[in-house]
Amino acid sequence: AQSVTQPDIHITVSEGASLELRCNYSYGATPYLFWYVQSPGQGLQLLLKYFSGDTLVQGIKGFEAEFKRSQSSFNLRKPSVHWSDAAEYFCAVQTGANNLFFGTGTRLTVIP
């Protein structure tokens, strides 16, 4: 069965520091992978997605993610975090039409 694991419930980084949020998935075939961001009390905004091709995917707000099939991972990175990046981040895997499975999220706190 498919599943998504985000092992870090909460991460705190200093503004200007680099960031990596981990995501591991379990799925037998090639997945479609997504990262969404949710600001407090808001809906989810799509950051980036991977369907095929180049395994390094660029997204909005300076984020990127790398698909590593051998590690079943799709980690999200940003070289320099801004205070406005404080939010909750969700990794998701799509295994077919209408089947989008989310991780439990990672809450990012940015300290000045």
Add this chain to the structure above:
Amino acid sequence: SQTIHQWPATLVQPVGSPLSLECTVEGTSNPNLYWYRQAAGRGLQLLFYSVGIGQISSEVPQNLSASRPQDRQFILSSKKLLLSDSGFYLCAWSLRAGGTDTQYFGPGTRLTVL
């Protein structure tokens, strides 16, 4: 461009009362529509999805129901709310393209059942 609306933004209801949450999409036709629930400290759980008018698939058995009376309108309902229905309800839409689709989410409705 496409936009998705949800209302109300927040709602406080007593246990046993009915519920109606509405979601509408603008700028597209024949979208797939979804209802998710996000409980406090947990991820998103898919409740219902619809691929067309009157076509509803339920993912989780519960006291909620969904309807799609128009192409771009999706409604989440309950006849009698339970305490466990409290949460953040998100509507999403997508369009099939090449066998894949990307879901785009609305702003959500915060429901508190007392």
